[in-house]
Amino acid sequence: MTERRLDRTGGQPLWKQLQQDLVRRLRAGEFDDLFPGELALVEDYQVSRHTVRQALGKLRTDGLIVAERGRQPRVATAPEIRQPMGALYSLFSSVEASGLTQHSVVRALDVRADGVIAARLDLEASIPLLYLERLRFAGDEPLALDRVWLPASLAEPLLDADFTHTSLYNELAARTGIRLDHGREDIRAVVPTPAERTLLHCPPEAAAFSINRQGTSQNRPVEWRHTLVRGDRFALSAEFSANTGYRLTAGAVTHTA
Amino acid sequence: MTERRLDRTGGQPLWKQLQQDLVRRLRAGEFDDLFPGELALVEDYQVSRHTVRQALGKLRTDGLIVAERGRQPRVATAPEIRQPMGALYSLFSSVEASGLTQHSVVRALDVRADGVIAARLDLEASIPLLYLERLRFAGDEPLALDRVWLPASLAEPLLDADFTHTSLYNELAARTGIRLDHGREDIRAVVPTPAERTLLHCPPEAAAFSINRQGTSQNRPVEWRHTLVRGDRFALSAEFSANTGYRLTAGAVTHTA
């Protein structure tokens, strides 16, 4: 291995330099196939194993690598579980958890331009966007009207996908490798329009959640989404504590008021 | 100092036993005035400084103690900032952040019994509850109808408090020392009743958030709250990322649809 050098003038601790360099190389994809062992790092960087372990310990607590006895450390498996997040994911996963099967009716799947949405994605108005509009069912009843815009340059491979049963994020990850890692949501309470009410089979006096969501992957805007969720059957649940912060738990399926 | 013993048969690592014992003693309040130094722990537990540092390192990353060079470790200052949490706090703090002044009209403040609410607090039906009902204003417009029940045995000192401008949690902490450390919320979208609509000055076709919340302090149910928030002017905002999880940011004040 090439011998790497660290700054020993005392500017920063050796283990911290090592840790930062490893993060850099890790993000560059250098360790995708095999993460070096402790002794290899000792050789490469010419530091003691204690220092190496101090750096690896931080990487471990940060969740970047996982280690076991007798086995070389490995890059932490991509955030599989926590990839889809937010209120929407909470709602839809709770539906599965409650035993109801989900499916969607695709009402539109094409490429079009929309200056307003493009601006929300920090893109030029003329840039083509992939547009997907679905009516999502939980069991036999409509649950939500879901409309998503993604830059066509990224999402074009999704044009011939079948979204009746698969989720957008799974398809996106499978066909393009893109995974959302950040996002923000605005959740509002609204009264659906008569057209929306008909579409969702809403009772006459029911409210709904209107959720706007912008998702990014590696600081690049990837999706802009608007979802209208029936408010008469579904609610958001959250738990919070001083330690764990605010966590959406299984969004509850409330039967009646 | 008394000499403490650890199990060296290999059942659990020494540093882990030490860490757990320190957590136990810390929770018992043994170190409220002074946390022992590393060398003192070396003497007490008869282990090497390396082992002590391993245990303290975990306590540090868990946020239980803070340490600095040349200074003995100290018990981390109690969770000062993160005490009030959740969607409600997010909403009301965002109102302040937007420059609007808040005040409340106290519609009821008394002690009564309510079997349904008591059950939700895991209490017997006959136990008296302090009941506080407020109409909360942001600026000159009503924002929310807020109803709170607390066990009278704990909250009786609040009976003569003036809730026109102070928050319940501040008053509760000041008069009884109780601080919420855990809770859960259910957030639903509803259409307010005509009476509620009149009270909140809602436009005819506006929805609202209905938030039910149960708060606990040290595993003891302390409050049950129902808040109805106007949905035409206020929204919940959240950010989430793979690292930080789901965080409610300043709940937005949306002007129009």
Add this chain to the structure above:
DNA sequence: ACGCTAGAAATGTACGCACATTTAAGCTAG
């Protein structure tokens, strides 16, 4: 070709030492 076993390899735990750096206490001088 397959299964089992013994050895090699890697990480986890635990001990020790030395020195740097910062804080806190004590002491001296004005």
Add this chain to the structure above:
DNA sequence: CTAGCTTAAATGTGCGTACATTTCTAGCGT
């Protein structure tokens, strides 16, 4: 009596060693 300096104490960093425990691998025998 106070200000400033010196010294002691405590943590941070870094090195080394040894052994335990687990995993992987290679070779042996059937």
